Amino acid sequence: MPTASETVPQQGEMPFAKVRGEEITQLPLDLYIPPDALEVFLDAFEGPLDLLLYLIRRQNLEILDIPIAEITRQYIEYIELMRDMRLELAAEYLVMAAMLAEIKSRMLLPRSAESEEEEGDPRAELIRRLQEYERYKQAAEEIDTLPRLGRDTFEARAKAPDMKVARTELHVDLKDLLLALKDVLVRSDRFTSHQIQREALSVRERMSNVLGAVNADSFTEFTTLFEAKEGRMGVVVTFLAVLELIKESLIELIQSEPFGPIYVKARHDVQRS
Amino acid sequence: MSRDPDQLKNIVEGALLAAGQPLTLDQLLGLFLDEERPSRTEIRAALDALIADCESRGVELVEVSSGFRYQVKTAMAPWVSRLWEEKPAKYSRAVLETLALIAYRQPVTRGEIEEVRGVSVSSHIMKSLLEREWVRVIGHRDVPGKPALYGTTRLFLDYFNLKNLSDLPDLADIRSIETIERELDFDEADGDDSRAKALAEEPEQIQVAMPKEATETAVQEPQH
Amino acid sequence: MSRDPDQLKNIVEGALLAAGQPLTLDQLLGLFLDEERPSRTEIRAALDALIADCESRGVELVEVSSGFRYQVKTAMAPWVSRLWEEKPAKYSRAVLETLALIAYRQPVTRGEIEEVRGVSVSSHIMKSLLEREWVRVIGHRDVPGKPALYGTTRLFLDYFNLKNLSDLPDLADIRSIETIERELDFDEADGDDSRAKALAEEPEQIQVAMPKEATETAVQEPQH
Numbered sequence: 001m002p003t004a005s006e007t008v009p010q011q012g013e014m015p016f017a018k019v020r021g022e023e024i025t026q027l028p029l030d031l032y033i034p035p036d037a038l039e040v041f042l043d044a045f046e047g048p049l050d051l052l053l054y055l056i057r058r059q060n061l062e063i064l065d066i067p068i069a070e071i072t073r074q075y076i077e078y079i080e081l082m083r084d085m086r087l088e089l090a091a092e093y094l095v096m097a098a099m100l101a102e103i104k105s106r107m108l109l110p111r112s113a114e115s116e117e118e119e120g121d122p123r124a125e126l127i128r129r130l131q132e133y134e135r136y137k138q139a140a141e142e143i144d145t146l147p148r149l150g151r152d153t154f155e156a157r158a159k160a161p162d163m164k165v166a167r168t169e170l171h172v173d174l175k176d177l178l179l180a181l182k183d184v185l186v187r188s189d190r191f192t193s194h195q196i197q198r199e200a201l202s203v204r205e206r207m208s209n210v211l212g213a214v215n216a217d218s219f220t221e222f223t224t225l226f227e228a229k230e231g232r233m234g235v236v237v238t239f240l241a242v243l244e245l246i247k248e249s250l251i252e253l254i255q256s257e258p259f260g261p262i263y264v265k266a267r268h269d270v271q272r273s
Numbered sequence: 274m275s276r277d278p279d280q281l282k283n284i285v286e287g288a289l290l291a292a293g294q295p296l297t298l299d300q301l302l303g304l305f306l307d308e309e310r311p312s313r314t315e316i317r318a319a320l321d322a323l324i325a326d327c328e329s330r331g332v333e334l335v336e337v338s339s340g341f342r343y344q345v346k347t348a349m350a351p352w353v354s355r356l357w358e359e360k361p362a363k364y365s366r367a368v369l370e371t372l373a374l375i376a377y378r379q380p381v382t383r384g385e386i387e388e389v390r391g392v393s394v395s396s397h398i399m400k401s402l403l404e405r406e407w408v409r410v411i412g413h414r415d416v417p418g419k420p421a422l423y424g425t426t427r428l429f430l431d432y433f434n435l436k437n438l439s440d441l442p443d444l445a446d447i448r449s450i451e452t453i454e455r456e457l458d459f460d461e462a463d464g465d466d467s468r469a470k471a472l473a474e475e476p477e478q479i480q481v482a483m484p485k486e487a488t489e490t491a492v493q494e495p496q497h
Numbered sequence: 498m499s500r501d502p503d504q505l506k507n508i509v510e511g512a513l514l515a516a517g518q519p520l521t522l523d524q525l526l527g528l529f530l531d532e533e534r535p536s537r538t539e540i541r542a543a544l545d546a547l548i549a550d551c552e553s554r555g556v557e558l559v560e561v562s563s564g565f566r567y568q569v570k571t572a573m574a575p576w577v578s579r580l581w582e583e584k585p586a587k588y589s590r591a592v593l594e595t596l597a598l599i600a601y602r603q604p605v606t607r608g609e610i611e612e613v614r615g616v617s618v619s620s621h622i623m624k625s626l627l628e629r630e631w632v633r634v635i636g637h638r639d640v641p642g643k644p645a646l647y648g649t650t651r652l653f654l655d656y657f658n659l660k661n662l663s664d665l666p667d668l669a670d671i672r673s674i675e676t677i678e679r680e681l682d683f684d685e686a687d688g689d690d691s692r693a694k695a696l697a698e699e700p701e702q703i704q705v706a707m708p709k710e711a712t713e714t715a716v717q718e719p720q721h
Contacts, residue, residue, distance in 0.1 A: 049390070133389055134445070136373050136377065137366075139377060139444055140370040141369070146442075147347045147434045149433075155344055157292075157293035
């Protein structure tokens with residue numbers, strides 16, 4: 001439980017209302033309430049049950065013991081007063097007034113012992129509702145006093161250490177990759193027009209490699225793209241790759257003099273990642 | 274796996290403070306790889322040791338609904354709350370009463386809340402409770418109109434420092450006419466004034482408080 | 498004002514842990530009302546005591562440029578970092594399709610991938626493939642806009658246990674995926690990794706695309 005006793009104002013009595021900044025610590029003994037306070041007064045109640053509870057409690061009465069005639073008189077006087085002030089009164093207040101009047105009249109009517117047994121105390125339902133309301137009203141007050149985050153207690157945190165958050169890398173199956181490709185193929189006929197053949201795939205790989213080996217700023221000697229130990233097939237594949245790259249305008253060949261060395265240069269600055 | 278108990282304690286402390294939100298026992302276990310994973314008993318022991326370590330400190334390690342968390346002790350609140358210019362949100366009685374009814378009577382419909390409170394519950398109130406994620410719709414009553422049934426969330430419990438609903442303050446008993454007569458000549462004056470204090474702390478929230486006599490009688494209430 | 502030094506320590510500890518960011522000495526002094534405000538020396542002493550308290554704990558109190566803050570000790574990082582580990586999920590179809598197209602049609606621009614897929618390729622997809630280092634920019638096509646040309650990397654080949662791109666199944670075979678499933682033994686119950694291994698170990702089963710010599714030469718390649 002929070003014990004914020006420091007913050008409790010040092011005063012004899014709590015103000016029950018503030019009217020134009022002035023604290024009012026005592027309710028007038030009669031029912032008269034300064035007109036300015038009425039609206040505030042009404043706002044202070046959470047409905048007719050709350051107002052009734054207030055009327056009962058301020059007279060030190062027990063709910064089970066309510067003098068229905070007196071409470072009804074007081075309640076209706078408040079309601080009348082508010083209506084005179086033309087305050088917007090929730091319909092529930094009027095319904096309660098009617099209910100009280102009805103209970104009062106039933107209490108006044110002489111009843112046979114029989115019917116009393118049958119119907120019980122005409123106040124019973126009202127008492128039940130008042131008690132029921134009061135327990136939740138109290139519960140609400142108690143919830144309000146529970147140590148609350150951001151008011152009475154605060155989450156404690158420290159800076160996390162510098163760390164590489166291990167990215168759990170997603171697993172991909174080659175099968176999934178192929179299935180995905182198949183989907184594309186099914187969707188697209190574009191592959192049929194220039195279907196990539198087995199050799200072409202290898203040429204494509206070599207194209208990537210050649211492109212990775214040259215750049216736009218300097219010349220790479222054509223012959224360095226080939227490696228004799230790759231054998232004839234390797235040389236052919238590289239050569240096809242170079243031709244394909246030229247065709248796709250990705251590289252250009254430069255020969256400054258007849259029979260001079262041939263240089264390869266990327267058409268556009270090649271970025272390496 | 275044998276492990277320095279201090280290391281385990283330190284890992285748990287570091288994780289709870291770095292997380293900045295409650296962590297469950299399972300989440301704490303999840304910090305360890307299979308081969309180094311301590312048992313639940315070991316983690317529990319580390320938590321207990323950490324709780325004991327807080328005794329004379331400014332923070333405490335508590336278990337709330339969604340797990341364990343470090344929090345600043347309420348005794349420090351008057352100073353620590355000055356870190357923020359904004360005053361913590363205050364909730365109107367209408368909000369608190371509606372929340373209390375949902376907390377204690379869940380699952381409950383809006384109609385049932387209105388019945389007890391004797392006034393209609395504004396949509397605004399329900400909306401703000403739902404937005405705060407203190408309350409959620411947990412179903413619909415199978416009656417015409419299929420009204421939504423409301424219940425509270427873990428966040429609600431976390432926010433109010435509760436581990437579960439049974440930690441809520443006890444509801445006052447409904448007393449029958451017979452019991453009251455026995456009680457009437459029983460304890461008059463010794464109420465706890467904490468409620469009166471709570472009221473006094475928040476005068477602007479409650480614009481009108483009870484006059485003194487009324488407060489005192491109300492104070493006699495819940496005995497817990 | 499005379500004050501319990503423990504209380505001062507606790508207030509400072511609570512404030513630093515609640516703030517979630519470094520606090521300066523002045524900010525700490527600002528927590529106190531004039532009449533109760535400790536001296537700078539007292540605050541400093543409280544900080545020093547708190548620093549000493551951390552010696553064997555999982556957190557430490559350090560002074561950084563913007564003030565004092567608690568931070569989890571680096572030694573706890575391996576465990577604490579697991580709080581933030583991403584939950585393994587799956588790559589979307591779009592990512593896989595894009596990757597497959599880059600593998601088979603490299604060097605290829607994003608526009609060309611979009612043309613084949615019939616839908617646009619989000620930057621997010623390209624980013625995740627580039628971050629995974631399965632794909633890299635190997636150049637730019639010399640057309641207006643100079644679009645980047647993408648190709649696969651060595652890491653890509655390694656991940657899928659391929660010696661080179663020609664180990665990828667032939668496109669024609671993909672058209673009838675049933676064949677592939679038979680050939681790759683996809684229906685086997687064993688794990689994903691072993692399947693990838695099986696792929697690599699049994700090249701003749703996957704209908705090696707290239708004639709033998711060519712495959713061999715390709716192996717020596719890419720030196721990037």
